[in-house]
Amino acid sequence: MPELEVDGAVLVYDDEGPRDGDGGVPLVFIHGWTADRHRWDDQFAHFATGRRVVRLDLRGHGGSTGAGARTVDQLAADVVVLLDHLEVGRFVPVGHSMGGMIAQTLALTHPERVTRMVLVDSISRMTYSWARGLLLAVSTLLPFKLFVAINIQRAFAPGFPKEKIRAYIDASAATPREVVMTCYGAMRAFDVLDRVGTITAPTLIAHGYHDIQLPLSQMLRMANAYPDAVVRIVDAGHELPVERPAELTALIDRFVTAPTA
Template structure:
């Protein structure tokens, strides 16, 4: 069940905070286990509660960490230029602070871009990588380029709404979509636009073969934001990749959280 902000209604646990050069990051660190920690990284205009189902499931036998990226959720929202590299370094510093050496980044959309940066920058620390509705290079066909150009010229709230409403599979409950739209619109304008530009510039596709860790790509069949063919193109460049296509749109973690959890569980069980 979701509330008006698109988070689970029973998500009342007070987040811990880490100060990084004066910027406070909210995070949760739960569970325990001998294996590498799972680190859940949300996407553009979202927050750590995108991963409520996965946290509840995996904390039973593993250490699981999730955070609100700077500019999002309960974390501080400084006026600055936001970059994928910078957000990845925030995650790395959180791992250092929590004493986590080996970890498995699980990233949705923009979070998947961050996960790839971590895998490339810290191959000795990233054991596996899970990308949910993400890609290796932001690509715009003529139609998508037109949508992006037009939507960015809309008033701020309409710009956010236009992007979030397209993220869900046709037929997904409109009341719930409105909750996610409202939560995204609560993200400050300077954060939204700067992260949007950071995603537009993202491109590590030609370096995908450098990712040493096994990769799971979970993607919604009805994802029109980042089409499934882009996930397949990334998978073809990786050394060891598994692709799982779900009956969802771009917001797989909330459209079918159980399917996302099951895909991750199966991937972790691989030898």
């Protein structure tokens, strides 16, 4: 698999699909916390038949190396370096959870390059009630594997196959502790809610109805701040790309192929 050295990390990535531009602006898939680029297998395979698609393992995740990022800005900067290396100019970021935070950062820092944007189970500001904030603080004191297992288990809607959840827990727990905890801190500090009103790129916001990691109420607060956003609620939890892959793929397909106003 191709890889690129970026600021002390080695990023592995996939770059597939036609380069002639006839299929539309390239899509760039960005996974979430403790995940990897394979979260997007269904969507990547679908779109690679007709347009250029890029996905990567963020630093310290999956097959990539490097210390964890302490800010979402650092993760977004890694993506920009990769896209510059691949000579991708304008693009559509498709981000899940933490990847959606990265996508928003890209839209704010490089508005001339982001033509549209897709946010999946993501928000613009982490907000906690007193009780939930205390629970999260206490959870960081748990043994590492238990901390990861609790967070991944609750990401899925009731009824999702337990054997698949166990596989995702094992994969997440393989992410180095330092990477998990620093990126966790980066997400908790992320706050662009007061700035997203300047993002003019048409945006699709897809969110799981049963998402308790990043609750629906927080997403709706974000959506209300966007000047040009379409919201779609899906019967799923926080892991929409793998809980309802075909449904999400269809939503993205309709959005990126729709004519602009």
